[in-house]
Amino acid sequence: MRAYVGVLGTPGAWRFLVPGICARLPYAMLQIGTLLLVEWATGSYGWGGLAAAAAAVAQALAAPQTGRLADRHGQRAVLYPQTAVHVAALGALLVAAQTGLTPGWLVALSALAGATMPQVGSMVRARWAHLLPPGSVSTAFAVEAVTDDLMFTLAPIVLIAAATGASPVWALTGALVLVAFGTLMFATVRTGRPAPVPVPSTGGTRVLGLRGVGVVAGALLGVGTVFGALQVAVTSYTEQLGDPGAAGTIYGTFSAGSLVGGLVFGALRLKGKAPRRLAFLMWALSAALLLPPLASSTGPLYAAAGAAGLIVAPALITGYTVLDGLAPAHVKTEAYTWLTGATGMGIATGAALGGQLADRFGPETAFLLPPVTVALAAALVVWRRASLTAPAAPVTETVGLDHSTKFSMNRR
Known part of the structure; x- marks a missing residue:
């Protein structure tokens, strides 16, 4: 375990790792959460599956654009407005599900929530690459892979338990609070944060x-x-x-x-x-x-x-x-x-x-x-x-x- 002790003992690393974990748990909740919420609102697993797919595809397409903005303007400059938009989109989806809005609107709002999901996991990896020598980066990426496994194992259990015990609305409301708190706390930490690199005059x-x-x-x-x-x-x-x-x-x-x-x-x-x-x-x-x-x-x-x-x-x-x-x-x-x-x-x-x-x-x-x-x-x-x-x-x-x-x- 020496390799892990060396990486996790990096000065200041836990300051961005802990809020990063808090922010990434909702990342693993969004897809199954939208499925359960839209099925709860419409009574149709077909619409629920479509909403979950829309959130996943929108997230996959928008993530690189978020990363590009973070490289050019800095992580904090991107995370603050993105978190605000994501909270607004997810909040609108929760309200729409309870007010009987048509399924098409629920799918569109799910896609918007997916597209605006803060990409904290990639930003954590960028901080590791910035802090560590090349020989230790692979171990840091192993830490991230294990963290992702834990997130995608625990998130469905937590979300389904909340949805069953209360309702999908309360489950996704909890995810909204976690992503807002965790992302904003992560954004305030300076340790390992790469300096922004402006776009050169010849283009990026x-x-x-x-x-x-x-x-x-x-x-x-x-x-x-x-x-x-x-x-x-x-x-x-x-x-x-x-x-x-x-x-x-x-x-x-x-x-x-x-x-x-x-x-x-x-x-x-x-x-x-x-x-x-x-x-x-x-x-x-x-x-x-x-x-x-x-x-x-x-x-x-x-x-x-x-x-x-x-x-x-x-x-x-x-x-x-x-x-x-x-x-x-x-x-x-x-x-x-x-x-x-x-x-x-x-x-x-x-x-x-x-x-x-x-x-x-x-x-x-x-x-x-x-x-x-x-x-x-x-x-x-x-x-x-x-x-x-x-x-x-x-x-x-x-x-x-x-x-x-x-x-x-x-x-x-």
Whole structure:
């Protein structure tokens, strides 16, 4: 655990980590929260699913724009107005759900709430990249992957418990309070905050057009489909087996496997090139995802889900590590939000396609979607692996710029 002690012992890190966790819990609540709220208001899971998908897609598309603004104007300058707009949008959705507004308006407000969700997770990663030397960044990304796993495991439990005990309105109201408090507290912390870099007169950098960035985003889009498709496949399969209550704990086993895999992977001092490691992990994940379709009962499905989960977090960590070597310091936040958005788009795509497959051909077919999409993403990484290694000169220049900025910030 020495690697984690070193990273988490970074002076001032806990000052932005704690409010960052508070702000990120609602991030994992929004999609299922809008589904429950709109279904509660309309009596239709169809409209609820459409609202949840609208929130997820809008969030994925808007996240990189938020990251670009944060790189250019600073995190605090973006988070204050964005939090205000998000609170207004989510508040309007809550009011609209109780006043009988038409379902189309509920879907539109859900999309607005998703588009304005503060991207605190990417900003936390940008602070780690700004504070730490390159050799420790991978461990910090492991911390973030484990945090995300915890958020996406705990958030549905907390939200569904609140929705069941009271109503979806009260559940999302709690999420609104958390995101407002956590984001505003995070924005006030100066530790690790990268200095804004104004747009040069020749125009800004098109991050998605940078060497290798699109390839990494494509890889993580493939990983995202695993989350969305497995949720649908496990739910429909356990219902077919006559044990629908097992769905939550089976998916929780998958999340627990990811958490353990991320913790172990982040503590390792691995040699070799990260792009090659990413390709290997993607192929390994695709192979592991062939296990759930072979399960004939819930018992083997627990084991298969846990085994597949062990590789998910290492793949995500490696994706962020590869990107860290490709993106210049002044666009890192935007670069990380492209990966967050790609993963979110993958979750929405996996859920939509998995649902169609489960309805038309049965849950066993839905289980086959993740290994296929991850294998395609692995093939993309292998095909474009040469683009995942940045040229030597720009990397040296970028690292120098990053650390000079860091020392300047420390002196201030």
